[in-house]
Each structure stands twice: as structure tokens, then as C-alpha cells.
Amino acid sequence: MLRDCTVLELASVLAGPSVGQFFAELGATVIKIENPRTQGDVTRRWTAPGETPPDSRSAYFCACNAGKQSVAIDLSTDAGQALLHELAADADIVIANYRPGRAQALGADPDTLRTLNPALLYGHITGYGPDNPRPGYDAVIQAESGFMAMNGSAEGPPTKMPVALMDVLAAHQLKEGLLVGLLRRTRTGQGGYVSVSLMQAAVSGLANQATNYLVAGHVPQRMGSAHPNIAPYGTAYPTADGSAIVLAVGTDRQFAALCEVLARPDLATNDRFATNAARVAHREALDAALQTAIQKHPRGALLDALQARTVPAGAVRTLPDVFADPHAEGMVIRSDNAAHPPGLRQSATHAPTPSLLPPPRYAAHTAAVLSNQLGCTEDDIATLQADAVVVCT
Structure with a gap:
């Protein structure tokens, strides 16, 4: 569907990478730019209890990074920024989650990249909006947006949900914004800037709980799994069998x-x-x-x-029960190669691309992308490695 689309992912953790995987599932070429100073996306090291991945692909990382190519470039260097600019000049979409102000220091801000490529769509996820430098973390957003105060039993404390739902909501909003931007670009030829904040995504997700307050003055209280407007x-x-x-x-x-x-x-x-x-x-x-x-x-x-x-x-099911269900089974991205970790589709509305790549090892595609897309020679790449501008594995 989007086989001629190139996406540069300048994002880590969950929200931004989820958007990148979504476009990979639609057939786009997604290049994940990772920071050599941190050995890539931090979630590569977020392992579950008892998990010992043989490489840099934790289960968490695999949740939202299938179908991508990993390229390690140090954007704090002039040479690294030059490589990014060359890639952005031919890209269709950039996905970033830099704190406001940080992207400018790395030459990765929307003004710089869209000057090089006016047709570029720049999708930006922030914690609190493009003018607020405060970093955004899902647990904090859950607390500040009212979700924790409503969640949990009446007798218990405010409780975080077990999934980073604010990240998920923001990712879905950015997907929608970028798809609308692509549609607009087909008519005008112009790209644009699409900004989504975790806080506003969370507030929009309050839905009927928000209008219960705004319209009726009802302040939601913790009530376990019960619904404030409907019963049962x-x-x-x-049940009789312990379920x-x-x-x-x-x-x-x-x-x-x-x-x-x-x-x-x-x-x-x-x-x-x-x-x-x-x-x-x-x-x-x-x-x-x-x-x-x-x-x-x-x-x-x-x-x-x-x-x-x-x-x-x-x-009420456990996850083993869930993934025995055909509806969930069909969303799992599997590989015939046992060395390739599975993933989970970000959208249930389309079939995954048959050639979808497994979640990438750190820096696994640096040399190929520099060679194939930027025309770098082996000597060029060797020099970039020696100067600590890129990492190739």
C-alpha cells in the first residue's frame, strides 16, 4: 500500500516506534535512526523477569519495531547531521519524540528538515506540547491526566494501568494525523508538521468520564471495574468452577x-x-x-x-488464554527462523506485509543504508566508523 514511502524514525520507547511499525506494516521502508551514545533504543535493554535475549532485541523492543532497518548515527556530530539531512531529503515522513528544543541541537527539527524537503511530513510526539520542554513519561501522564485517580478499587490507592496506554493513544493520534497529511500532500504536494502530546492524547481519552464532569459535575471515583453510568x-x-x-x-x-x-x-x-x-x-x-x-x-x-x-x-482470561484465541493469534507476527523474535501487529485492519522484517538488531543495517541510499563507499563507511559517527554491526 505504501511501498514507495520512506519513513525516518527518530524515536524510541513505545509511542513513536509504534507509528513506525504501523507504516512498515503498510509496506513503507522504515529506517530507525539510533543513538550510538546510548547503544540504541533504551527498550532494547528493558527485559522482562527471567528474559535473557541473546542479542539487543528484548521482548519490549519487539513489541513495536518489526519491519524496520536499524541505522546507528551520532547526530551530535556535524557528519552525522549531514547523513541525516541526506536521508531526509528523499524521505516522506519523519517520526520524532525529541523534547522541544532538543531536535534543533541535532539538526533534526522540522524547520531544518522541511527546508531540505518541503514535501516532508514531520510527526512529533511530545509530553506536553511543542512549547513545553518538560519530558513526558506514561506513568506521570496517567497520574496527571486523571486516569490513576479513577483506576483501582474504592478502598485502594490510585493505580497505574498495566499498559502504557497514554503512549498507545498518542501513537494512534499521530498515525491518523500523518495519514491525513499524506492525503493532503497528494492534493497539494506540500508536507507539514503534525504534533501530538501525551497529555492531550490522555485527556482526549477520558471520553465519557470527562463529560460526566464537564456536563454533570460528577467527579469520578475509584470503583474497581464498575462503570459509573451503566450496571451491571x-x-x-x-463462577462455580473457580473462573x-x-x-x-x-x-x-x-x-x-x-x-x-x-x-x-x-x-x-x-x-x-x-x-x-x-x-x-x-x-x-x-x-x-x-x-x-x-x-x-x-x-x-x-x-x-x-x-x-x-x-x-x-x-476473564490470562494472556496464554488470549493468544489461544484465533482473533489474537492472527495478529502475531511470526517467523520461520527461530532466531527472529515475533512481534505484534499495530493494526488489526490489514494483513502484515509478507516480507516484513523481524525487529532489527542494533545497527544491523547501517552499512547497507549508507551504501544503497547515500552512495557511500566502503572507505567512506570505514572513515565514518573510525570517527565514531556511525556504528555498523
Whole structure:
């Protein structure tokens, strides 16, 4: 789909690299520029407990770096900046997550690169916007955007979510902005600057919780997995076999069907539970009644009965269960070569490119890119290595 598109990724960790992998999956050539002073993307060394990768590709790194070429260039040097400028002159997209002001010192800012290439699209992820030099970290953004205050049990402390969701949200917003920019460029021939901040991405993700406050003055409180506007919705209920299910009942009809399956039709006609508003108001009594009823049923049979009545419900799964599901299995990027770590697709809307490269070893493609795309000779590359401008492996 984007086989003629070249992307330069000047980003690390999760948000920016997720965008780079997305474009790689669409067929683009994605060149990941890594910093020799840090031995590349910091996530190469973020290993899980018990993980001992034989090379520089941790499981975390593999989450968002498939399909790329790794080129190690020291952009703090004049020669390194010159190489970047040559690459940018023929690129279509740059993805960066520099703190405001840092890119200028490296010759990697949008003004410099777009002067060289007016058709270039420059996608920039910051913590708090292009005019705020404060660095952005997902855990801090979760705290400052209100997510932690809402997350966790009523009796427990504010709780961070187990996935860097603010990074994920910002990545999706940047993907959208760059795709719109590509569409605009086909009509005008001009590139542009697309800026996304983790903080604004997080605030936009507050969705109904934000409007509950802005419209109704309701300040969300920690309430476990329950939903402030709907009941029963999100709470996990134990079943007879020691498993658990979650309900997502959004209508009174669905609630009546749930009660019939549980052999408690009286609940649906009880004034405290007959409507969603009444169920929200009497949530504790509702949960107690449902927990008693649901515990009498084994999970599999109960889920089958609920699905037959189109009552939204699902099993609480662990990750081994998740990846045994065909819906998740189809999103895993695998390789016939055991030495190539797997990855996970960033989008479920398209099939991965058949020739998608595995996540790259650090600096594995430096020599090839310098030779093939910039016309550097072996002597040129040797000199750049000797001067510590590039690293080749």
C-alpha cells in the first residue's frame, strides 16, 4: 500500500516506534535512526523477569519495531547531521519524540528538515506540547491526566494501568494525523508538521468520564471495574468452577434476558433493578444478587447461554488464554527462523506485509543504508566508523 514511502524514525520507547511499525506494516521502508551514545533504543535493554535475549532485541523492543532497518548515527556530530539531512531529503515522513528544543541541537527539527524537503511530513510526539520542554513519561501522564485517580478499587490507592496506554493513544493520534497529511500532500504536494502530546492524547481519552464532569459535575471515583453510568457493566463475577465472567449489560432488555438465564426473572421486575438508572443507584444490592446467582453456574455453560440470548458477556482470561484465541493469534507476527523474535501487529485492519522484517538488531543495517541510499563507499563507511559517527554491526 505504501511501498514507495520512506519513513525516518527518530524515536524510541513505545509511542513513536509504534507509528513506525504501523507504516512498515503498510509496506513503507522504515529506517530507525539510533543513538550510538546510548547503544540504541533504551527498550532494547528493558527485559522482562527471567528474559535473557541473546542479542539487543528484548521482548519490549519487539513489541513495536518489526519491519524496520536499524541505522546507528551520532547526530551530535556535524557528519552525522549531514547523513541525516541526506536521508531526509528523499524521505516522506519523519517520526520524532525529541523534547522541544532538543531536535534543533541535532539538526533534526522540522524547520531544518522541511527546508531540505518541503514535501516532508514531520510527526512529533511530545509530553506536553511543542512549547513545553518538560519530558513526558506514561506513568506521570496517567497520574496527571486523571486516569490513576479513577483506576483501582474504592478502598485502594490510585493505580497505574498495566499498559502504557497514554503512549498507545498518542501513537494512534499521530498515525491518523500523518495519514491525513499524506492525503493532503497528494492534493497539494506540500508536507507539514503534525504534533501530538501525551497529555492531550490522555485527556482526549477520558471520553465519557470527562463529560460526566464537564456536563454533570460528577467527579469520578475509584470503583474497581464498575462503570459509573451503566450496571451491571465491567465487574467480574466468580463462577462455580473457580473462573470469572464479566457482563456488559447496556439495555433493560439485556438485563431481563440475563435474569432469565440466571433463573432470577424477579430481579428484572424489581423496582430497584428494572431500569439502568435504578440499577446504578442500587449497585451494591444488584452486585450481591448477581454474585450469588452467577456462582451457581460453571463459566462455559453460562457464557453459552448468555450468548444465545445476546447478552454481552465474556471470560476473564490470562494472556496464554488470549493468544489461544484465533482473533489474537492472527495478529502475531511470526517467523520461520527461530532466531527472529515475533512481534505484534499495530493494526488489526490489514494483513502484515509478507516480507516484513523481524525487529532489527542494533545497527544491523547501517552499512547497507549508507551504501544503497547515500552512495557511500566502503572507505567512506570505514572513515565514518573510525570517527565514531556511525556504528555498523
